[in-house]
Amino acid sequence: MTAPSCLHDYFVRSAQRAPRAPAVIEPGGGAISYGELDALSDRLRDRLAALGVTRGDRVGLYMRKSIDTLAVIFGALKAGAAYVPVDPGAPAARGAYIMSNCAVKVVVIEAEYEANFRSEIEKLGPVPGMFVIDGGAAGMGASTALDSADAKHKAASVKTVEAEPGDLAYILYTSGSTGRPKGVMLSHENAMSFVDWCSETFEPQADDRFSSHAPFHFDLSILDIYVCMKHGATLVLISESLGKDAPRLAQTIADERITIWYSAPSILSLLAQFGDLPKRDYAMLRQVLFAGEVFPVKHLRALCELWPRPRYFNLYGPTETNVCTYYEVPTPIPVDRTKPYPIGYTCSHLRSRVVDDRGLDVPGESEGELCIAGRGVMQGYWSLPEQTAKGFHVDSSGTRWYRTGDIVTEAADGCYTYLGRRDRMVKRRGYRVELGEIEAGFYRHARIKEAAVIAFPDEEAGVSIYAFLSCHDVKHPSLIEIKRFCAENLPLYMIPDKFLWLETLPKTSTDKIDYQRLKVMR
Amino acid sequence: MSDAVSEKIKDYLMREFLPGENPDELTTTTPLITGGILDSIAALKLVIFLEEEYGVAFEAHEVNRENLDTIARIVQLLIAKKPAVAQ
Numbered sequence: 001m002t003a004p005s006c007l008h009d010y011f012v013r014s015a016q017r018a019p020r021a022p023a024v025i026e027p028g029g030g031a032i033s034y035g036e037l038d039a040l041s042d043r044l045r046d047r048l049a050a051l052g053v054t055r056g057d058r059v060g061l062y063m064r065k066s067i068d069t070l071a072v073i074f075g076a077l078k079a080g081a082a083y084v085p086v087d088p089g090a091p092a093a094r095g096a097y098i099m100s101n102c103a104v105k106v107v108v109i110e111a112e113y114e115a116n117f118r119s120e121i122e123k124l125g126p127v128p129g130m131f132v133i134d135g136g137a138a139g140m141g142a143s144t145a146l147d148s149a150d151a152k153h154k155a156a157s158v159k160t161v162e163a164e165p166g167d168l169a170y171i172l173y174t175s176g177s178t179g180r181p182k183g184v185m186l187s188h189e190n191a192m193s194f195v196d197w198c199s200e201t202f203e204p205q206a207d208d209r210f211s212s213h214a215p216f217h218f219d220l221s222i223l224d225i226y227v228c229m230k231h232g233a234t235l236v237l238i239s240e241s242l243g244k245d246a247p248r249l250a251q252t253i254a255d256e257r258i259t260i261w262y263s264a265p266s267i268l269s270l271l272a273q274f275g276d277l278p279k280r281d282y283a284m285l286r287q288v289l290f291a292g293e294v295f296p297v298k299h300l301r302a303l304c305e306l307w308p309r310p311r312y313f314n315l316y317g318p319t320e321t322n323v324c325t326y327y328e329v330p331t332p333i334p335v336d337r338t339k340p341y342p343i344g345y346t347c348s349h350l351r352s353r354v355v356d357d358r359g360l361d362v363p364g365e366s367e368g369e370l371c372i373a374g375r376g377v378m379q380g381y382w383s384l385p386e387q388t389a390k391g392f393h394v395d396s397s398g399t400r401w402y403r404t405g406d407i408v409t410e411a412a413d414g415c416y417t418y419l420g421r422r423d424r425m426v427k428r429r430g431y432r433v434e435l436g437e438i439e440a441g442f443y444r445h446a447r448i449k450e451a452a453v454i455a456f457p458d459e460e461a462g463v464s465i466y467a468f469l470s471c472h473d474v475k476h477p478s479l480i481e482i483k484r485f486c487a488e489n490l491p492l493y494m495i496p497d498k499f500l501w502l503e504t505l506p507k508t509s510t511d512k513i514d515y516q517r518l519k520v521m522r
Numbered sequence: 523m524s525d526a527v528s529e530k531i532k533d534y535l536m537r538e539f540l541p542g543e544n545p546d547e548l549t550t551t552t553p554l555i556t557g558g559i560l561d562s563i564a565a566l567k568l569v570i571f572l573e574e575e576y577g578v579a580f581e582a583h584e585v586n587r588e589n590l591d592t593i594a595r596i597v598q599l600l601i602a603k604k605p606a607v608a609q
Contacts, residue, residue, distance in 0.1 A: 241586065244562040245562075245582055245585065246566075247582050248582040248583070270563075274566065478543060478544060478547040479540050479542065479543040479547070480540065480543060480547045480548060480552055480557065480559065481547070483557060483558035483559050484553065484557040484558055484559075486558050487556060487557055487558030492558070492561060495558050495561070
C-alpha cells in the first residue's frame, strides 16, 4: 500500500479498514460509523462539485460543530478544496468578511444563520453559492439537504481528488493587527507532518476516544479530528455550550469514557474547580493535552491531584505552525511550585532557533524571538503578501523561518521557556486576541472618539483586558450600552473586562496615544 | 414580592459586574448574556449567588441564555422553582 498522499487519505483508509467502527459521537445526540461518514462525505463531495467546486477552491463552513460539519469538512477535502471554518456565534459581518476575503466558491451554512449572513455578504460583493443544512443530529441535516437537492437535480458522482502536498487543506482566520482577521493558509503537507508527529508522540490506538473540545475554526481541532481519524479512533464532539459548563462537561468526560483530552487550560481550570471530579470515574483517561495559553500552576496542580492517572502535556505553537514545541509535565506537581512550566522541546518535524531583532542567533540562554522552520509551517496569509513577508525571516541558505513573535529562552538541553509577546497580541481563554482589533472595533461606534486597549497580567484569569475610551459627547455611553455594542461587534472572548472613560486619552510628543501613561492609570 | 427579588438581583449584578454604572440603566429587560454583561463564568457566579440567597438548586441545563438573559426571566425561574419567593 502506498503512503497516504493527502490529509483525507488518513480518514478514507480508516473507513476502508474498519467501516463499522464508531467515528464520531455527539453526546446525547447521535453517532456515525466510519463507513457512514465516508459515504456521507462522498455525497457532499459530489454536491460541492455539482455546485462548481474544483481543486484549489475554498469552501466556507458556517455551522456549529456536528457530525454534519465533519462530513462537510471531508466532503470539501475530497472535492479538492480547502475548507474555511468560521465561528457561527460571532457577528455575521465578521463571517461575511472572511468568506468574501478568501472568495469561497460555496458556503455550507446552517439554516438559522442564512438570512443574516446573506444580508451581510451582499454588502461585500458577489454572493457565493450556498448549500443550506438544517441543524439536526447524527448527520440527518446533511443527508436531508442532499436528498432534497438530489430530488431536483441529482449530483453526478465524481472521483475524490488526490491533493498534492502543497495544496491548501484549510484556512484558519486569526485576529489581525489591522483590525481585520487574517487567513492562515495551511497545506496538506503542513497538516500531515503535524499529524504524523502526534502519532509518534502520543501513540493513539483505534480504541482511543478523543475529545473534540475546541471549535473547528480553532487550530486545536486539527489534532482532534485528524489524529483521531488517522488511527480509526472515536471523536466525541463537545458542543460550545457543553464545553463551558464545567459540571456537565465533567460528567460527559466520564460517561463517554474519553481517553485523550485536548483543550485550552481555561476549561481544565474550571473542571478542577467546579467539576466535582472525585465523584466520577476517570479510569479511562490516559492523556491530558493543553495548549493556547499559560496554565496557571495553582489550577494545574489541583487538576493533577484530582486526576492523578493521565500523562499531562503542555503543547505550544501558533496557528501558523500548529504545535511546534511540547513538554510533558512531571506529576505530582510540588506544592511550592508557582513558576509556569516551560513550553518544552521542538517537535521532530520542525526546526527552531532563537534570534534577536536583526535575525541573528542569540548567544547561550539569552532572550530572543522563537523562529520555526520545517514542513509544518504555513505557506502564508491569504492575499497578504506584505504581512506574509514580514512574518518570515529568510536565512542565507534560503530557509524560511516563521517568526512567532514570542520571546523565549532556550536552556542548554533545548528546552524553551516562554516569556511574553513581542507585539500586542495576548491569549485569552486560548484565543489569540490582537488588542488593535478590539480598538478598531470600538472605533465603529459613532460616539467613541479614542480607544486604547491594554492587557494586564491577572493571577486568576491569566490576562485582564482594559479599554480606555473617550467620546465625542459630554455624557459617555453607559457601561451596559458599550458592553452590548461589544457583544454585537466582537467575539465574546474579545470583550474587555474593564472600561475606563477619560475626557481625552494621554498623548506622546508625536501625538500618539501614550500607552505607558495609560498603564499606570488603571 | 417579586419586585423585591428583582431589586436584590439587580443590586448583585450592579455590584459584581457593573460597578459605577447608573442603576437606572439596568432594567428588568436589559439583556445580560446577549448584551455582553455576563460571560459564562459570570453566569456561574450569578447562579451560585441565587442558590445561596434563595436556597434553590439549579440543574446544569438550566444555566443558559433562555433562563438568565434578563432579570425578569431570572425572577420567573426562581418563582417556578420556589413559589414562596414571590410571597
